[in-house]
Amino acid sequence: MRYLVVSLLLALAGCQDSNLNPPNPPSPTQAPPNPTQFSATATSPTSVSLSWSASEGATRYSLERRTSSGNFTAIGGSNLTATSYSDTGLTANTAYTYRVKAINNSGSSSGVERSVTTPGTSSGSEPRVRLVAVVSSGLTQPLYLTHARDGSGDLYVVEKAGRIRLIEGGTLRSQPFLDITSKTSKGGEQGLLGLAFHPDYRSNGLFYVNYTNSSGDTIIARYSANRSNKVADPGSEQIVLSVDQPYDNHNAGWLGFGPDGMLYIPLGDGGSGGDPQNYAQRLEAQSGNRHLLGKVLRIDVNGTEQGRNYRIPADNPSLGGRVSEIWAYGLRNPWRASFDRQTGDLWIGDVGQGSQEEISLGTGGGKGLNYGWKIMEGTACYDNSIAPGCSSNSLTRPVHAYGRGDGYSVTGGYMYRGSRFPRMQGRYFFTDFGTGNLWSLRLVNGTWTRKTEVASAGNGLASFGEDEQGELYIISLSGGQIWRLEDQP
Numbered sequence: 001m002r003y004l005v006v007s008l009l010l011a012l013a014g015c016q017d018s019n020l021n022p023p024n025p026p027s028p029t030q031a032p033p034n035p036t037q038f039s040a041t042a043t044s045p046t047s048v049s050l051s052w053s054a055s056e057g058a059t060r061y062s063l064e065r066r067t068s069s070g071n072f073t074a075i076g077g078s079n080l081t082a083t084s085y086s087d088t089g090l091t092a093n094t095a096y097t098y099r100v101k102a103i104n105n106s107g108s109s110s111g112v113e114r115s116v117t118t119p120g121t122s123s124g125s126e127p128r129v130r131l132v133a134v135v136s137s138g139l140t141q142p143l144y145l146t147h148a149r150d151g152s153g154d155l156y157v158v159e160k161a162g163r164i165r166l167i168e169g170g171t172l173r174s175q176p177f178l179d180i181t182s183k184t185s186k187g188g189e190q191g192l193l194g195l196a197f198h199p200d201y202r203s204n205g206l207f208y209v210n211y212t213n214s215s216g217d218t219i220i221a222r223y224s225a226n227r228s229n230k231v232a233d234p235g236s237e238q239i240v241l242s243v244d245q246p247y248d249n250h251n252a253g254w255l256g257f258g259p260d261g262m263l264y265i266p267l268g269d270g271g272s273g274g275d276p277q278n279y280a281q282r283l284e285a286q287s288g289n290r291h292l293l294g295k296v297l298r299i300d301v302n303g304t305e306q307g308r309n310y311r312i313p314a315d316n317p318s319l320g321g322r323v324s325e326i327w328a329y330g331l332r333n334p335w336r337a338s339f340d341r342q343t344g345d346l347w348i349g350d351v352g353q354g355s356q357e358e359i360s361l362g363t364g365g366g367k368g369l370n371y372g373w374k375i376m377e378g379t380a381c382y383d384n385s386i387a388p389g390c391s392s393n394s395l396t397r398p399v400h401a402y403g404r405g406d407g408y409s410v411t412g413g414y415m416y417r418g419s420r421f422p423r424m425q426g427r428y429f430f431t432d433f434g435t436g437n438l439w440s441l442r443l444v445n446g447t448w449t450r451k452t453e454v455a456s457a458g459n460g461l462a463s464f465g466e467d468e469q470g471e472l473y474i475i476s477l478s479g480g481q482i483w484r485l486e487d488q489p
C-alpha cells in the first residue's frame with residue numbers, strides 16, 4: 001500500500017503544469033539594482049549630507065568621492081550597512097561628486113553618482129544674477145524651453161499656438177521642429193503647453209507634448225522625429241491620454257520624465273474659480289478622466305495595457321482604495337514644475353485663488369502627497385469643511401508662499417545644478433507673471449529663504465527652461481524673448 005501511495009504522488013507531481021513551479025531565484029552573481037533617491041546636500045560650507053534608499057539584494061554599500069585627478073576614492077569604507085553618511089572637512093564653494101555602490105555577497109555591484117557644490121563662507125559668495133539675451137526676436141508667444149538629452153546642445157522652444165522651434169548652434173531656425181497649430185485651441189490659458197523628450201530620444205526619436213485640442217480638452221500625445229534633419233512628423237501622433245476639461249482655464253501644461261524614467265504630468269483642477277466640483281481632492285473614478293484633474297500623474301510610456309497607450313506603474317501609491325495614474329493630488333493650477341536633477345525632488349509652482357501663491361516641494365518625487373488645495377490656499381485655510389480639514393498633518397504645506405502684495409501668478413522654475421556658476425548652486429529660481437520679479441529660494445538653517453535676484457526682470461515671464469548642462473533660461477510670453485541666467489563676475 002505504501003508503495004502505491006508513493007507511486008501515485010510521484011505520478012501526480014509529474015503531471016503538474018510546469019508554470020506552477022516557483023521561478024528560479026536570481027543569480028547570486030547578478031548585480032543588485034542601483035540605490036535610489038541618492039541625494040547629496042551641502043549642509044554647511046565644509047560638510048555634505050548623503051543619503052540613499054536601500055537596494056534589494058545588497059548586503060553593503062561603498063561610498064566614494066571623486067578626487068581632483070578624476071578617480072573615485074572611498075570615504076566611508078566599502079562595507080557600509082547604513083544608508084546615510086556625513087562628509088566633513090570639505091572646502092567652501094567647491095564642487096564635489098559622490099558615488100554610492102550597492103554590493104551583494106558575491107561582490108557584484110552597481111552604482112549611481114550625484115554632484116553638489118558647497119556654499120561660500122562670506123557675503124562675497126552671494127551670486128549677482130544677470131539676464132543675458134539668447135533670442136530677442138523671431139518667436140511668437142514662447143512659453144517653454146527644454147533639450148533632448150542627446151548631446152547636441154540644441155534647445156527646443158514651445159510656442160503657445162502649436163509650434164516647437166529649434167535653437168541650433170545658438171541660432172533660431174525658421175523651420176519649425178513641429179507644427180500642430182491646426183489641432184490646438186489657443187484662447188486664454190490654452191494651446192501647446194508642454195514638451196518632454198523620451199530618455200532614449202537619441203535612439204528612438206520619440207517625444208511627448210501636452211496641448212488643449214479644439215474642444216479645449218487636455219491631450220498628452222507622442223510624436224516621432226527624424227533626428228537627421230531635426231524635423232518631427234505631425235502625422236505620427238499617438239494619443240497617450242486625454243482628460244476632459246470642464247472650463248477653459250487651469251490647464252497647467254508641464255510634463256517631464258523623472259529620474260526613474262516615468263512620465264510625470266501635473267494637471268490643474270479643471271478651472272472656473274474655487275474648484276467648484278472639488279476635483280483636486282476627489283479620488284474616485286469619473287467619466288472623461290476628470291478624476292485626474294488637480295493631480296500629479298505618473299505613467300509608464302514604455303508599454304501598453306488594458307487598451308491604454310501606457311502602463312500604470314505598480315509602485316504608484318494606493319489612493320482612494322486603488323492604484324491608478326495618480327501620484328499626488330491637491331493642486332489648483334500647477335504652472336510649471338521641474339525635477340531637481342541632483343536629488344530627484346519635484347518642485348511645483350501652484351497658482352493661487354485670491355490670496356496666496358505657493359511653491360511646493362515633493363521630496364524624492366512626492367509619492368502620495370496631498371498638496372492641500374482646496375482645503376488650503378498656500379498656508380491659509382480655504383475650505384475647512386473638506387476632509388481631512390485645514391489642521392490635518394496629512395497635508396503637505398508649501399515650502400514658500402507669498403501674498404498679493406508681492407505678485408499674483410507664480411511661475412515655477414528650477415533648482416540650479418549647472419557647473420558654470422557655483423554661487424548659484426543650491427538655489428531654486430522662480431518668478432511671478434504679474435510683477436516680473438526674479439527670486440530664488442535657498443535653504444538656510446532648515447528654512448527656505450527668498451531673495452530678490454532681479455527686480456522687475458521682464459514682462460509676462462511665463463516659464464523657465466534648462467539645458468542639458470543644467471544652465472537656466474527664462475522666457476517672456478508677451479515679448480517673445482529668451483534670456484540665460486548668469487552670475488556676474
